[in-house]
Amino acid sequence: MTDVAERPRVGTLLRDWRRRRRMSQLDLALEAGVSARHLSFVETGRSRPSPELLLHLADELEVPLRERNGLLLAAGYAPAFDQRSLDDPEMRAVRDAMQLVLDGHDPYPALVVDRTWNLLAANRGVAVLTDGADPRLLEPPANCMRLALHRRGLAPRIRNLGEWRAHLLERLRRQVALSGDGELEALLAEVAAYPGPPGDEGHAGAESAIAVPLRIAGPDGEELRFISTVTTFGTAVEVTAAELSIESFFPADAATAGALRAYLR
CATH class of the missing domain: 1.10.260.40 (lambda repressor-like DNA-binding domains)
Structure with a gap:
């Protein structure tokens, strides 16, 4: 102690x-x-x-x-904000809200992470993204930053790895700067040390003027293209709920939408 x-x-x-x-x-x-x-x-x-x-x-x-x-x-005072396990009965409304978002986004990928990017829940569509990843990276608690950027994770299938890697690392840097979280700082140091693609300039291209896309090879080798959004519990007054994020991936073109519906029908 x-x-x-x-x-x-x-x-x-x-x-x-x-x-x-x-x-x-x-x-x-x-x-x-x-x-x-x-x-x-x-x-x-x-x-x-x-x-x-x-x-x-x-x-x-x-x-x-x-x-x-x-x-x-x-300062010698008691904490003001409760922190519960996501499995606690009092957190049922939070779990139900998460599941509603995940189910409603099907067949497109959506997942829930905690403050250090550990995967807490996912819908069926996420399996299309993680296809071919080393099973050890998917063992709980799977970390989505490691999974995305590790050479045995999604990285070999990401067609714009330099761009997507730069996007994820910048998100992590912002989180570290805003939170001062030591665990996040250690995660940033780890994943930033993973090798990037040859000639990686780490910047978004002209096609990313609106949003940085995720371009990834699908199970049959075709290119799937996504843009993503992040949802949080904006009025949370409990620590665990305040630290949850739901990342939803939307198809960036009709071919991707059709492919996801075909895979998961």
Whole structure:
């Protein structure tokens, strides 16, 4: 167990979040409606913030719920946001909503991931994307970033691997920058070290002026083309639900739509 004395000070954590958001003390004080002097005292440890002030500052800094609990613990308060297993009875409404989206998107691929990209649920269409992947990469908890970029995963079948790889790595970099999550940072370092295609410039082409496509070889070798959307629970006040993302892949042309319907009829 980590000794209380080893925990980061709440003022240090607040300062780190403020700097991550590229805000000065004065900027944050003005946004939060508190004095810059009091905020300075909180960051230096000269003043202990109330839980209400901590949550107010965290709201202004857009701190994720998991890390808001960390701020409260660092200040000696109890966490404010519950964290349940997705299997808990209280999470049934969340599970039902996820399944409704997955089923409604069939036969096109859709999947649910947690904050570190571990696969939690998927519909039938995802099997078309994962066809031929090393079964070890699909063993729970399968990680979708590893699965997409590993040479024994989807990477050999992705026709625009340089473009898609750059897109995924940029998403991960943004997540790391916004969350400060150590697990995400380690995942980014791992998958960024996977080899890219020869001559990879890592940028989107002219055809991607609207959205970066996923161009992947189908089970019969034909090219399937998708664009994707991400859905989150925008009003979540529970940690697990707030960290869920549903990624839905839409056919980018009629040939892809027809192929998916034929495969999964």
